[in-house]
Amino acid sequence: MVEQGRRLYGNKGQAAVQDWFKALESAQGLAQIAQLSVVNRFWNRSVRQAEDRDVWNQTDFWATPLDSLGKGLGDCEDFVIGKYFSLISLGVSPEKLRFIYVRAQVQNAAIAHMVLGYYENPTAEPLVLDSLIDTIKPAGERGDLTPVFSFNVQGIYVPGAKPASVNQIGRWRTLMQRMQNQGFTP
Template identity: 60%
Template sequence: MRLVTVRRYPHRCIAIASGAACRPAHHRVLPLSRLPCPLLPSPPRLSRRAWLGIGAAALGVGVLRPVRKALALDFDAARMQSSMQSRYGAKGAQALRQWLEMLQQQAGKPLPQQLPAVNQFWNRAVVQSDDSVLWGQPDYWATPLETLGRGAGDCEDYVIGKYFSLLRLGVAEENLRMIYVRARMGGAGSTQSIAHMVLGHYATPTAEPLVLDSMVDAIMPAGQRRDLTPVFSFNAQGVYVAGAQPSPVDRITRWRDLLARMQQEGFLP
């Protein structure tokens, strides 16, 4: 058994729409909303099939067919620098420069090098915090610039930063999923879990994803993360739960708001 060093545990992570959604047996499309996440009874371990289900259902088994036009990520670096300087001062501008430098260094490199570079950058640049502390709201999806400017975020903010970093590096959006999970806390014998979000990279629609996690630096196949139980996943193409039809991600208010704020900061659709 491989031992993993856990970097930090979020004491709270805004997650899913209802308590029912925490039960993986409910295979249905869910709206994304907020749920205060106290410790929950730990779910039974799920097989590799559970992870494959929330990925394959997204695109149709074996068919790489986007639901909508692929999301391209480009940006106006000068506008972004101006935004960071005005909102967060020299410290924010420096954080942005470090992110852009990392992206430039990783451009054109093989994916096995890009994934850990992106994962480690965000895990080290951002301190775990709570939306109510950072933004005065119970659930707020920060843009990558907002997260870097504050130097802090919750599990969703880490994932958003990694997701758009990899899109910028040329990873196809159909290969990336933001995955809501239940994370068992306190070791193998624990009966407690929290709602959490990780980023999954699916090499193919039916592949077992690699998991990028704010709590663990090591990137591992989902099957090796026995502390995680997948609930549902989403990306710019839709929201997916095993056995359900895709639900357009455009219906998610927070996702639309996130993209709108990113455009204001200098990200170009």
């Protein structure tokens, strides 16, 4: 993947992927809570917030971790994707992680936003990894976020509805294909 980073994004891309691998190596063997912090900090410091239309010339594009690192730019989904696959590669069970669409209160406006939720067990209150703040907090302490729905490899979860197949999310399928094409097998 380092070579792929160089091929697609030059020396900057190669260095970014190497830094990612170093961060993952530093998190190996740590408790999962510590791994969450390493991963959250790495992505929040390595990628700058930018809109898809400015980076990819598209309204909504889900970048692979390699793409986000290579460009050094991403929107909230890209941060979550990078954090998710970083934690998966560290051995965190996919069932403990959910992409959570929220309405976020930012400067007196409610915006569509995505965060990563970590569930110690299926009924636990999730810890929230967010590109807007570096501190990982329980969802109950994030009064600025209102969950809309969440998903992971097991399904889509909407309050009051039965879980649906994640395959209904076309961007997820496209992301998985692009990741495989880049040599990353989730």
